[in-house]
Structures are given as structure tokens and as C-alpha cells.
Amino acid sequence: MSLRRLALTSLLLAPLLASLSALGAGAFTSLHPEEAYPDPVGQPSADPYSGFITRVQEKLREAGFDGGPPNGDFSAKTQAALTQFQLSRNVAASGQLDDQTLDELGVRRELVQAPAEASSGSTTEAAPQSEAPQKPEG
Numbered sequence: 777m778s779l780r781r782l783a784l785t786s787l788l789l790a791p792l793l794a795s796l797s798a799l800g801a802g803a804f805t806s807l808h809p810e811e812a813y814p815d816p817v818g819q820p821s822a823d824p825y826s827g828f829i830t831r832v833q834e835k836l837r838e839a840g841f842d843g844g845p846p847n848g849d850f851s852a853k854t855q856a857a858l859t860q861f862q863l864s865r866n867v868a869a870s871g872q873l874d875d876q877t878l879d880e881l882g883v884r885r886e887l888v889q890a891p892a893e894a895s896s897g898s899t900t901e902a903a904p905q906s907e908a909p910q911k912p913e914g
Contacts, residue, residue: 810856815844822848828883829854832873835881836861 826848836843836857841864843857859871865880878884 810853810860811842815853825850828885831883832858832878832881835883839864839881 828848829850830846830848833843833846833848833854836854837846839861841857841861843854844851855871858873858877859869861867861881862869862871862877865877867876867880868874870877
């Protein structure tokens with residue numbers, strides 16, 4: 777192919793390629809697909825982990841990922857941001873709060889008594905650092 781023909785072909789194809797790339801550059805193909813999810817509306821129900829999830833959302837935002845408003849709701853948007861964070865740190869992209877992901881975020885768990893079991897004093901489970909350990913009643 778001659779140089780002149782190659783130049784003419786690329787000149788003719790340039791607008792077509794530009795329009796095709798514009799179509800494929802939607803939110804789910806960008807560097808931050810979590811931004812395509814809407815922010816959750818309303819108040820999430822309060823549970824023992826809402827403070828922990830709020831801390832995770834704040835850390836995701838500090839790292840440049842939009843996990844939605846830091847409200848303690850582990851929404852689809854938060855999970856998508858978490859997955860993108862995991863991909864950026866070469867952590868298994870599960871969208872889950874595993875130990876390696878929490879280490880990368882700088883969030884740790886503490887052992888506290890689960891509220892439903894507080895009266896029986898039977899077991900403890902991992903909970904967020906942002907919540908103070910609860911003491912059994914009575």
C-alpha cells in the first residue's frame with residue numbers, strides 16, 4: 777500500500793473511529809464504573825456494622841473511589857467501588873471486605889459482642905474499629 781493511499785484511508789477512517797470510541801466510553805468502561813450507580817436514597821437501617829461500612833466508604837473516597845455517601849449502607853455502588861479499589865491494588869476482586877482488602881484500606885476489625893447475643897453472653901464476632909466494644913448487660 778502506498779503512503780498516499782494509507783494517509784487517505786486513515787483520514788477517511790478517523791471520524792468513524794472517533795465516533796465508535798465515544799460510544800464505547802460509557803460509565804462501565806471508564807476507569808471508575810462505580811460512578812454509574814446512583815447514590816442510595818433514604819436512611820439505611822442501623823446495625824452494628826454501619827459505622828464500619830461508613831469507615832470503609834470514607835477510605836474508598838480518600839483513595840479516589842466513589843462508594844456513595846458515607847452512610848453505612850453497603851450498597852451496589854459501595855461494592856462496585858470496593859471492587860475497583862481491589863483491582864487497583866492487585867487484590868482478588870471479590871467486592872467483599874476480606875482481610876487483605878481491609879489492610880489495603882487501613883481499616884481493621886475488633887472483637888465485640890453481637891447485640892442479639894449480649895444478654896446470653898455466648899459469642900463474639902469481628903466488628904469494626906470505629907465502634908467501641910459492647911459490654912454484656914447485667
